[in-house]
Amino acid sequence: MTKNDHYGLLQPPWTSHPAGHLHSTTMLPLESPSPPEASIGTPASAHTGPPSRTASTTAPEALSPPAKIPDPDIDPAQRPQSAHPFDEREFRDAMGAFASGVTIITTHGADGPVGFTCQSFTSVSIDPPLVSFSIARTSRSLVSVRDHGRVVINFLSREQQHLSGQFARSGTDKWQGVSWHPSRSNGAPTLDGATGWVAGEVEREVDAGDHLILLVRVTGISTDPDRAPLLFYRGAYRELEYMI
Numbered sequence: 001m002t003k004n005d006h007y008g009l010l011q012p013p014w015t016s017h018p019a020g021h022l023h024s025t026t027m028l029p030l031e032s033p034s035p036p037e038a039s040i041g042t043p044a045s046a047h048t049g050p051p052s053r054t055a056s057t058t059a060p061e062a063l064s065p066p067a068k069i070p071d072p073d074i075d076p077a078q079r080p081q082s083a084h085p086f087d088e089r090e091f092r093d094a095m096g097a098f099a100s101g102v103t104i105i106t107t108h109g110a111d112g113p114v115g116f117t118c119q120s121f122t123s124v125s126i127d128p129p130l131v132s133f134s135i136a137r138t139s140r141s142l143v144s145v146r147d148h149g150r151v152v153i154n155f156l157s158r159e160q161q162h163l164s165g166q167f168a169r170s171g172t173d174k175w176q177g178v179s180w181h182p183s184r185s186n187g188a189p190t191l192d193g194a195t196g197w198v199a200g201e202v203e204r205e206v207d208a209g210d211h212l213i214l215l216v217r218v219t220g221i222s223t224d225p226d227r228a229p230l231l232f233y234r235g236a237y238r239e240l241e242y243m244i
Helices: 088-095 142-148 158-166
Strands: 103-109 112-118 121-125 130-136 150-155 180-182 189-191 196-208 211-223 231-233 236-238
Touching (some): 103 142, 112 130, 112 158, 130 142, 130 196, 142 150, 150 189, 189 196
Antiparallel strands (some): 103 112, 103 150, 130 211, 150 196, 180 189, 196 211
16 A cells, blocks of 8 residues: 655545546545645634623522633734634635646655655746745655755646656655656756756745745756646646637
């Protein structure tokens, strides 16, 4: 049995529909040693409202004490936090409404190339050129990313859908049958057949709950406009059909 990588792919698509249909998914973790993916917004079962006053036929002293009004001088971060008004499944479904491309982040490890599927990638700045991506704190690839410090973000093409699933699992040889070459910019692995890639060096880590956001200074770029991208939307892979 293999585990699944945990790198911000909100709903990693593993299960195929019949031919001609989109591929869908169940919510499995991406490189995390324990299922499910991080617990996000799981509501507590405790009552979150103020205590209510109860009727009584005895003396007024038998009444429940009135609800305490929060002290405006207390830092809100220090006040007890109520449960989120949504559960983990609802949160993931809402995030799945944002269509995105799919990337594979690559670097070098002690025993060879390292890579993982990542949906949470974004450009940050043009001057200086900066991009960012998220990685789970429990990721087995995090040590290699930190140690090597140089990464390539590969933008998958529609022909590379199988690589999305292949690099989203741990406990297997992710690189079996994968054609790649060292980036001419920083030496990190670059996947052949991608729509493009961004190479760079990790400059900063930002704490973000059960993930870390890594800020990368770009040192090299490449793009292939003749290749169509692989897209992901509402738990299924998609393709561009036409331009509007």
